[in-house]
Amino acid sequence: MADKKAFLIIDMLNDFVKEGAPLEVPAARGIVPNIAKRMKDARNSNTSVIYLCDSHGKDDPEFKAWPRHAVKGTAGSRVIDELKPEQGDIIIPKTSYSGFYNTDLNEKLKSLDVDELIITGCVTNICVLYTSVDALMRGYYVKVPEDCVAALERDDHLFALKQINKVLRPRTQKQR
Ligand code: ZN
Numbered sequence: 547m548a549d550k551k552a553f554l555i556i557d558m559l560n561d562f563v564k565e566g567a568p569l570e571v572p573a574a575r576g577i578v579p580n581i582a583k584r585m586k587d588a589r590n591s592n593t594s595v596i597y598l599c600d601s602h603g604k605d606d607p608e609f610k611a612w613p614r615h616a617v618k619g620t621a622g623s624r625v626i627d628e629l630k631p632e633q634g635d636i637i638i639p640k641t642s643y644s645g646f647y648n649t650d651l652n653e654k655l656k657s658l659d660v661d662e663l664i665i666t667g668c669v670t671n672i673c674v675l676y677t678s679v680d681a682l683m684r685g686y687y688v689k690v691p692e693d694c695v696a697a698l699e700r701d702d703h704l705f706a707l708k709q710i711n712k713v714l715r716p717r718t719q720k721q722r
Contacts, residue, residue, distance in 0.1 A: 548661040553588035555581060556598045556645065556667030556674055558629050561615040561622035563668075568622065569615040573696035573703075574668045578628050580693045581666045585629065594658050597631055598651070598667075598677065599623065601639035608641070643676040652684060662687040666694035671706035678710045688714075 558581065561567045563574045588595055600616035601623055602608060609615075616623040618639070631637055638649050645651050655663075663686050665678055674695050678688045690710050697703035 548656075548659045550593070550658060550660045551588075551662045551664060552594045552596050552655060552658065552660040553585060554596050554598060554645070554663055554665045554667070554677070555585065555625075555629060556665065556677060557600050557616070557669070558597075558626055558667050559599060559616055559622065560624055560626055561600075561620075563626050567615075568613040571668045571696050571698055573698075577666070577668075577694050577696050578626070580691070581629060584664070584666065584691065584694060588664070589632070593664075594636060594660065595631070595634075596636040596638060596651070596654070597625060598638050598640055598645035598649075598673070599625065600641070600673075602641055606641065640673075643673050644680040645673070645677040646680040646684070655686070660686070662689070665690045668696045670695040670697035671699075671702035672697075675706040675709065679714070682714055 562569050562571050585595060601618045602616055604617050625631060636654060638645065638651050640649050663681050665674055665688060667674060674690060678690060681688050688710060690707060692707055
């Protein structure tokens, strides 16, 4: 029976987090220690750690809307050193806002018997929000810790958190 958790880290890549990066989310630097701590707890409790990482072709249609970022194989597309994956972690490349879109995330979660996701990273109102919504639609319990997500604008950040953690309840909260 599915009753395991997975810890997801979205787009904590050089091209989002580093100062002067093409899609810099300055607030993302402030959440690094919080994610690191929870990730350590996850590893200690045998929770799967899954990275969802933008991995774009060099002429990806997304670059019509956003500066070029996280092009597959470049240094910018790599997870920041402070949160770098360890052996046994799962890395899932994605090309859009939801980590479920055109990826094998759902199959991976099923094969691991996961039914609850802790979702962290950036951007709160973009990839974190749409991955959370997609997860909820698929029947997963979703938890987004406020101190582990970051956005460009505070209003957007708060709106997304409210959508996920309050409006979409009760599916977001698992009674254990
Ligand atoms: Zn992207």
